[in-house]
Amino acid sequence: MVTGDAAYIKKINRSLIIREIVKEGMISRADLSKVTALTRATISAQVADLLDEGLIIETQLEHNHVGRKPIMLSLNGQAGYALGIDLDYGQLSFTLSNLLGQPISSTTIEIDTTDYFKILHLLMEQIQKYRSAYTDSQYGIVGIVIAIHGLVATDEIVHYVPRFNWHDVHLKNDLEKVLGINIYLENNANLSAFAERVFVHHETNNLLCATLYSGIGLGMMMNSEFFRGHDGYAGEAGHMIIMPGGKPCNCGNKGCWEKYASESSIFEYLSEKRKIKNLTYEQIQGWIDEGDEEVHELLEQFIYYLSIGLNNMINMYNPDVLVLDSELLRIYPNSLDKINKNLHSSISHYRELLISSIGKKSCGLGACALAIKYFLEVPMLNFYYNEQKEKNVSVIN
Missing domain, CATH: 1.10.10.10 (Winged helix-like DNA-binding domain superfamily/Winged helix DNA-binding domain)
Structure with missing residues (x-):
């Protein structure tokens, strides 16, 4: 009592x-x-x-x-709105949801800069637009969560974003000083894991979500809470060394997992080898369907190295559910079966391994859900995602 x-x-x-x-x-x-x-x-x-x-x-x-x-x-889902922002290399993605976590709209703005102050100004400008546009509800924008593709300390200082080359930037404070609204920062993989827990796996207390797009991030939910580590940097599994003396990585080490098992590693290789600047999933899908021997061999190797890292993650954390967020795995036939066949250690225990049903939208949805959680002051949420209600708008700068 x-x-x-x-x-x-x-x-x-x-x-x-x-x-x-x-x-x-x-x-x-x-x-x-x-x-x-x-x-x-x-x-x-x-x-x-x-x-x-x-x-x-x-x-x-x-x-x-x-x-x-x-x-x-x-x-009352119409009482207010949550804004989730995915701050990724080359683009800013904005997802707006109602208080039931149902997406109202999503907008992507392409950016060609990594300059901190230019991106800060763009964020301020867009957030102000959203605040002005959604004043028709009792609470307006109830919270804003920004996904960071890098290290976010427990005090929400952005310690390091590799692809932006940002070090120790005070994005939260800089935004709050001007906007006068609470801003929350969270690692992108954590937000994807949170979305999987909130929108799909309601009865799962221990969940891992590996995002494989621009690198490899590992979002960890332990007892329905983020597992952050001492300073908040836990989950940088992409920089686990699986090939000693291997390919050099931006982190300073060689042979990191994400140099062999991230989607960016596949895209970089094929773009360079086939002299295609803006390679798309559709082109890779076409090569898969045509039976392109080099592409199939490359994806088999991708799955092999992915399985090595997943085996380590499973043995370290013993999750209920392990979710893989990857478009390449979605389009490559029998990818999940092939991964499972590689996980044959007698000491590896997990309940379920699956490919995300939410996909790339998980980060934005997780950001919205976290903003709602903070606003309602509840320990956990159970929502359901209805994709058909969302309106997608793309804006190019």
Whole structure:
């Protein structure tokens, strides 16, 4: 039983109630009392406050049974919006969702600079546009989370972004000083892992998500919390050495995992070998379908080196679920079966290995979901992703 001052207990009870409403989608006051073990009087008082604040709504459940129709409680998805920003090399991606995590729009802006102050100005400009455009709800933009493809310290200082060559930049503080709104920074792989937990794997407490696009990042959810390490830098699995004395890496070492098993390594090789500047997945798909021997051999090698690193991750963390976020794995036939065949160690234990069903959108969705989690002050969320509701807009600068 929770003890303490009345304000603290009220806050804990509020969090319990909101979490169950989000988890169930629709729930009655009576059922809330049962699942939270709170008295009906407490439920009634808290629900009245949440209704006054516009965070929840009442719906009369239609049914054919005799008797009074139950009044159901739901989170008011239209009460506000969350903004997720993926700050990646060459582009800024913005995802806007309602409070139910349902994406409203996504916009990608191509950038041709790595200059910190130019990107900072662009971020300020775009965030202001979103704040001005979405003032039609009670709470407006409730939170902003920015995905960083690099090292983010526990104090949210950006320690290092390899492809931008940024060192110890205070992006959070610089944005908050001008915008006057809370900004949160998080590693991109962590946000992808969070999206997998929130939108797909609701009953999974220990989840790893390996993102394989511009490098290899490992998002880790342990007991439904981010596993960050001492300074917040845990998860840089792409810089685990799997080939001593191998290919040089930007980190300063040689033979890093991501030099052999990231999508960027495949794209760089094929672009150089075939003299194609802006290689696309569609072109690689075409070569796969045509039975291009070199491409098939390259992807078999990609899977082999990927499996070596995954074996290490499984043995170190013993996850319930390991999710692989890679478009190449999605388009290459039987890729998952081939990976599983390479994981034949008798001491490797995991429940499920699968390719992400969300894909590249996971980072933006995870950012939105984390902003909502902070706003609602709940320990975890259970949402469902409806891709058809999203409107995609691409803007090129």
